[in-house]
Amino acid sequence: MINDIEVIKTKSSKINEVDFDNLKFGSVFSDHMLVCDYKNGKWQAPKVMPYQGITLDPSAKIFHYGQSVFEGMKAYKDAEDNVWLFRPLDNCKRLNISSKRLAIPELPEDYFMEGLKALLEVDKDWIPKKDGSSLYIRPFVFASGEGFHASPADEYKFLICTAPSGSYFSGEVKVLIEEKYSRSANGGVGFAKAGGNYAGQFYPTQLAKEKGYQQVIWTDDNTHEYIEEAGAMNIFVRINDTLITGPTSDRILDGITRKSIIELAKAEGINVDVRKLRVDEVVEAAKNGSLKEMFGAGTAAVISPIAGFGYKGEDYDLPKMDDTYANFLKKRITDIQTNKAEDPFGWRYKL
Numbered sequence: 001m002i003n004d005i006e007v008i009k010t011k012s013s014k015i016n017e018v019d020f021d022n023l024k025f026g027s028v029f030s031d032h033m034l035v036c037d038y039k040n041g042k043w044q045a046p047k048v049m050p051y052q053g054i055t056l057d058p059s060a061k062i063f064h065y066g067q068s069v070f071e072g073m074k075a076y077k078d079a080e081d082n083v084w085l086f087r088p089l090d091n092c093k094r095l096n097i098s099s100k101r102l103a104i105p106e107l108p109e110d111y112f113m114e115g116l117k118a119l120l121e122v123d124k125d126w127i128p129k130k131d132g133s134s135l136y137i138r139p140f141v142f143a144s145g146e147g148f149h150a151s152p153a154d155e156y157k158f159l160i161c162t163a164p165s166g167s168y169f170s171g172e173v174k175v176l177i178e179e180k181y182s183r184s185a186n187g188g189v190g191f192a193k194a195g196g197n198y199a200g201q202f203y204p205t206q207l208a209k210e211k212g213y214q215q216v217i218w219t220d221d222n223t224h225e226y227i228e229e230a231g232a233m234n235i236f237v238r239i240n241d242t243l244i245t246g247p248t249s250d251r252i253l254d255g256i257t258r259k260s261i262i263e264l265a266k267a268e269g270i271n272v273d274v275r276k277l278r279v280d281e282v283v284e285a286a287k288n289g290s291l292k293e294m295f296g297a298g299t300a301a302v303i304s305p306i307a308g309f310g311y312k313g314e315d316y317d318l319p320k321m322d323d324t325y326a327n328f329l330k331k332r333i334t335d336i337q338t339n340k341a342e343d344p345f346g347w348r349y350k351l
């Protein structure tokens with residue numbers, strides 16, 4: 001069991017320098033962070049301390065062998081200033097699933113939950129109240145242990161940093177369905193939130209951006225015939241009135257937003273089909289008019305409608321409709337997250 005968490009408060013808060021009406025995503029950081037070291041075979045007492053740089057030896061294994069995993073979560077404030085999280089234990093469990101795959105020691109759940117609570121308690125004034133804004137939370141673990149030997153480190157750091165944030169995408173989102181590069185492979189680390197999964201996406205995503213697309217939709221590494229997920233979100237496609245998303249696998253991140261949307265949509269009477277989805281089927285549906293919507297789902301992305309996609313040199317636009325599943329489900333899920341609606345699922349977590 002974890003004891004009381006030591007809190008060292010900053011003497012000079014930066015909060016008055018922040019324009020809370022014009023927040024970008026993840027680019028200003030709150031006053032404090034949580035730090036917890038793993039050494040001598042166990043996690044040491046976590047501490048809340050002023051947000052600051054950290055010093056690492058140049059031989060720290062994170063630099064050479066990329067042992068790092070992270071999570072993404074959000075804290076919301078309601079009209080009465082109560083603070084809410086969304087399914088936080090699921091993030092803790094997924095962090096440990098990711099850690100296990102990267103041979104990083106798992107973190108006890110109470111270190112994660114109590115550490116998070118202690119950090120949010122000191123920085124609660126940083127949680128924005130404006131619609132569409134929230135405090136983005138980034139828990140992460142990396143190898144601080146030293147040495148060039150290509151083997152797991154013997155020391156690690158678990159940190160939580162937070163950033164008051166607005167929306168992840170600015171403007172319309174167009175995506176490129178990938179034909180050549182792969183994000184992950186069977187037996188690989190695609191299901192883990194491993195830092196390296198993102199590094200590997202940057203180059204193909206840069207190429208896509210040069211052509212005017214904001215994200216790549218990854219296809220299966222074997223045939224490139226099936227839609228998997230996007231760089232920072234899971235993907236949903238609406239054909240006629242059915243909402244379709246691919247099944248999770250060891251190549252795809254088991255998104256917490258994705259699984260919530262599946263449950264929510266079903267409860268709202270929407271026909272949801274979790275099945276493998278061929279790119280050809282989506283292209284054909286775009287051509288014959290039965291493709292009504294595509295959207296991404298994730299903590300940072302929330303629900304981000306996709307305006308169009310590129311595939312094999314052709315561009316396909318999605319219809320512009322007001323009455324979309326994306327708008328309906330986004331309102332339902334954000335109302336639950338921000339305590340504006342009942343939460344029949346028990347997802348909301350009061351701090």
Ligand code: PLP
Binds near residue numbers: 230258
């Ligand atoms: N897929 C990838 C690759 C992601 O980085 C994310 C973001 O966390 C998601 C999907 C969505 O997951 P979640 O809804 O748990 O944030």
Ligand code: COI
Binds near residue numbers: 073
């Ligand atoms: C999140 O949605 O929390 C993520 O981790 C995605 C990240 C690439 C911004």
